[in-house]
Amino acid sequence: MTKIELTTEENILEAAKKVFHKKGFDGARMQEIADEAGINKSLLHYYFRSKEKLFEAIFQDAFKQFLPKIGEALISNKSLFEIITLFVNAYIEMLIKNPYLPVFVVNEINRNPDKIIDIIKNSGVNPIKLESIILSEIEKGTIININPKHLIINILSMCVFPILTRPIITGFLFNNDTALVQEFIEERKSQVTSFVINSIKLK
Amino acid sequence: MTKIELTTEENILEAAKKVFHKKGFDGARMQEIADEAGINKSLLHYYFRSKEKLFEAIFQDAFKQFLPKIGEALISNKSLFEIITLFVNAYIEMLIKNPYLPVFVVNEINRNPDKIIDIIKNSGVNPIKLESIILSEIEKGTIININPKHLIINILSMCVFPILTRPIITGFLFNNDTALVQEFIEERKSQVTSFVINSIKLK
DNA sequence: GTCTATAAATTGATAGAC
DNA sequence: GTCTATCAATTTATAGAC
Numbered sequence: 389m390t391k392i393e394l395t396t397e398e399n400i401l402e403a404a405k406k407v408f409h410k411k412g413f414d415g416a417r418m419q420e421i422a423d424e425a426g427i428n429k430s431l432l433h434y435y436f437r438s439k440e441k442l443f444e445a446i447f448q449d450a451f452k453q454f455l456p457k458i459g460e461a462l463i464s465n466k467s468l469f470e471i472i473t474l475f476v477n478a479y480i481e482m483l484i485k486n487p488y489l490p491v492f493v494v495n496e497i498n499r500n501p502d503k504i505i506d507i508i509k510n511s512g513v514n515p516i517k518l519e520s521i522i523l524s525e526i527e528k529g530t531i532i533n534i535n536p537k538h539l540i541i542n543i544l545s546m547c548v549f550p551i552l553t554r555p556i557i558t559g560f561l562f563n564n565d566t567a568l569v570q571e572f573i574e575e576r577k578s579q580v581t582s583f584v585i586n587s588i589k590l591k
Numbered sequence: 592m593t594k595i596e597l598t599t600e601e602n603i604l605e606a607a608k609k610v611f612h613k614k615g616f617d618g619a620r621m622q623e624i625a626d627e628a629g630i631n632k633s634l635l636h637y638y639f640r641s642k643e644k645l646f647e648a649i650f651q652d653a654f655k656q657f658l659p660k661i662g663e664a665l666i667s668n669k670s671l672f673e674i675i676t677l678f679v680n681a682y683i684e685m686l687i688k689n690p691y692l693p694v695f696v697v698n699e700i701n702r703n704p705d706k707i708i709d710i711i712k713n714s715g716v717n718p719i720k721l722e723s724i725i726l727s728e729i730e731k732g733t734i735i736n737i738n739p740k741h742l743i744i745n746i747l748s749m750c751v752f753p754i755l756t757r758p759i760i761t762g763f764l765f766n767n768d769t770a771l772v773q774e775f776i777e778e779r780k781s782q783v784t785s786f787v788i789n790s791i792k793l794k
Numbered sequence: 795g796t797c798t799a800t801a802a803a804t805t806g807a808t809a810g811a812c
Numbered sequence: 813g814t815c816t817a818t819c820a821a822t823t824t825a826t827a828g829a830c
Binding site: 508561 | 743745764783791
């Protein structure tokens with residue numbers, strides 16, 4: 389970890405991310421963000437006009453990161469199985485590094501769908517394009533006939549859900565042994581990949 | 592819908608459930624719960640001592656309901672495939688009827704894991720017992736060799752995730768066509784079932 | 795740009811009449 | 813049991829000195 393000199397604005401954004409991700413909009417306090425950033429509360433309003441504005445900045449970032457990116461995995465004509473393998477590994481790895489991200493995004497979107505829709509519109513994010521790839525693989529006869537939307541949701545579900553419910557899993561499946569849970573989450577990368585491929589490959 | 596005469600306490604609990612599920616603990620207001628119940632704010636404190644106490648009552652109920660119950664599906668020596676089919680159908684059906692339940696539970700548990708652990712302990716809920724059934728099926732050679740914990744999480748993931756992320760799915764996969772999304776969620780029952788069985792059955 | 799002081803509004807909770 | 817009135821604490825936001 390290199391200690392980099394941050395501008396005040398970057399400093400605020402980092403502190404706000406930490407607090408908003410952990411407590412959500414309703415639970416977060418401007419005072420706590422100021423303390424976390426080591427500055428005065430008024431400065432928050434000086435840089436961002438209101439709590440809402442500051443939140444929007446944080447949420448946009450979080451949402452973009454949460455959205456599945458298959459860009460890198462798509463390069464250079466890889467097979468669907470390779471794409472799935474690469475994506476699952478990269479996505480779970482990102483989620484491990486940002487454990488609060490899924491709860492934060494999912495919660496805020498459900499609590500305030502209307503407000504969020506506007507934020508998303510302004511973020512210029514595009515829907516994923518994996519669907520057509522899956523369809524062409526079905527036509528080619530590489531995989532079984534399956535509704536691409538369901539396949540996509542199946543994959544995402546199995547990546548994100550364990551992160552979302554980690555505290556419950558820890559308690560109920562692993563008797564609060566956090567080391568075992570960490571191992572379990574790591575295993576998901578290979579487990580999800582093989583579970584999916586096993587289900588859609590032609591016999 | 593039959594209009595049943597409710598006691599004041601039941602009335603409060605119903606209103607509190609509605610508000611807490613939708614807004615979470617931090618977002619919920621005692622005033623709003625009182626309005627929803629058509630009573631005075633002070634009465635909330637008369638029946639339940641504080642906002643926290645009222646919340647605990649609601650959360651315990653929600654958590655119990657959220658926990659997968661395979662009790663009914665286990666009766667009378669059904670095969671694993673039948674158990675999975677019955678469970679997935681019943682669980683998704685329950686989630687459709689309680690769309691705010693998963694976000695509510697997942698969010699509160701992540702925001703305040705310690706507080707929640709106590710509540711869970713007092714609720715007397717037991718860990719699920721599907722694991723041993725899966726293991727015995729593997730020994731019998733009915734299904735492939737798979738880590739039961741991963742299989743269980745896979746199934747739960749694919750049931751719950753679409754409900755949790757419904758607003759995002761609506762926007763990105765269905766261009767905000769809510770009727771299509773409803774149909775999609777209904778399809779999950781059969782899609783998840785066959786996806787799972789397809790993956791674990793011996794070829 | 796950054797701080798102190800304070801306003802203005804909200805909210806959980808209680809006291810007390812009926 | 814139910815209501816009115818009100819307190820006490822919190823919290824976002826602003827005014828103004830430096």
